[in-house]
Amino acid sequence: MDKPPIHPYIPIFIGVISVSLSAIFVKLANAESGVIAFYRMLFSVLIMMPWFLMYYRHELKELSKRDWLFSSIAGIFLAFHFILWFESLNYTSVASSTVLVTMQPLFAFIGTYLFFKEKITLKTVVAGIIAVLGSVLISWGDFQVSGSALYGDILALIACALVTGYLLFGQDVRQRLSLVTYTIVVYCISTITLFFYIIVREQSFGPYPAIEWFWFILLAIIPNLLGHNLFNWSLKWVSTNVISIAILFEPVGAAILAIFIFQEYLTGTQIIGGLIVIAGIMLFVVDIKKFFLKKA
Structure with a gap:
């Protein structure tokens, strides 16, 4: 294996910061949740499209009817994931919302167990119980603060289930398409879904102040394209376990940024519950024996 030009942990660290900024940018924008999601996806598609047309458009011929169906369902799920997650940030804190959305690996296990009959292990059961206890603690603490915060937590959990459906x-x-082609197809379908959602909800496509367009574009460039592409680049040299753990630090980074930007100080239940959730997910996704750089 080629030697990486820089240590892979450096782009991974930058990737964590990039995805952590997603909730911050959403919170800074004043548009409706569906509008923010639409422009995030639209600008992502527009930025990726030239690269796709030059090098990958031939792969569209390889898509079967089943592929188009599954890609369409995935795109619709992704659209509503963004709508509900962004909406949750209007009710609950950045910390609570991002921690609960991070429970995606456990939702994924439930899906693979129900639809693909994957086996249940004791480790999975223990990890699930730990993460659920942490989420209950967060929600209980938020309910003590206000009922609307609990509503935001519920929206975040539904958003987590939807992004799991998107992945499944x-x-x-x-498995049959390059990352670029798969991403452009799903993002296009997601963008179209969000377009019609805005029309049905009679929301406005604009005009918006320049600062709003700034947040829309940053959402497309930094969390979508920069953050996830840095993770994908790093996979050539590190174990997937490293990436799995790195992603778990998104709520940590988002919570720290929220303290400085929005003065959203964490409560005791948020801190304890968040740490419990992260510990449970870490137990689920990590194989300690493989938590090293890949050998050449």
């Missing part, structure tokens, strides 16, 4: 329907298609 997409995993079969992804």
Whole structure:
């Protein structure tokens, strides 16, 4: 294996900061949740499209009817994931929302167990119980603060389930397509879904102040394109376990940024519950024996 030009942990660290900024940018924007999601996806598609047309458009011929169906379902799920997650940030804190959305690996296990009959292990059960206890603690603490915060937590959990559906329907298609082609197809479908959502809800496509367009574009460039692409680049040299753990630090980074930007100080239940959730997810995704750089 080629020697990386820089240590892989450096782009991974930058990737964590990049995805941590997603909730911050959403919170700074004043548009409706569906509008923010629409422009995030639209600008992502527009930025990726030239690269796709030059090098990958031939792969569209390889998509079967089943591939288009699954990609369409994945795109719709992704659209509503963003709508509900962004909406949750209007009710609950950045810390609570991002921690609960981070429970995606456990939702994924439930899906693979129900649809693909994957086996249940004691480690999975213990990890699930730990993460659920942490989420209950967060929600209980938020309910003590206000009922609207609990509502935001529920929206975040539904958003987590939706992004799991997006991943489950997409995993079969992804095996036969490059990352660029799969991403552009799903993002296009997601953008179209959000377009019609805005029309049905009679929300406005604009005009918006320049600062709003700034947040929309940053959402497309930094969390979507920079953050996730840095993770994908690093996979050539590090174990997937490293990436799995790195992603778990998104709520940590988002919570720290929220303290400085929004003065959203954490409560005791948020801190304890968040740490419990992260510990449970870490137990689920990590194989300690493989937690090293890949050997050449």
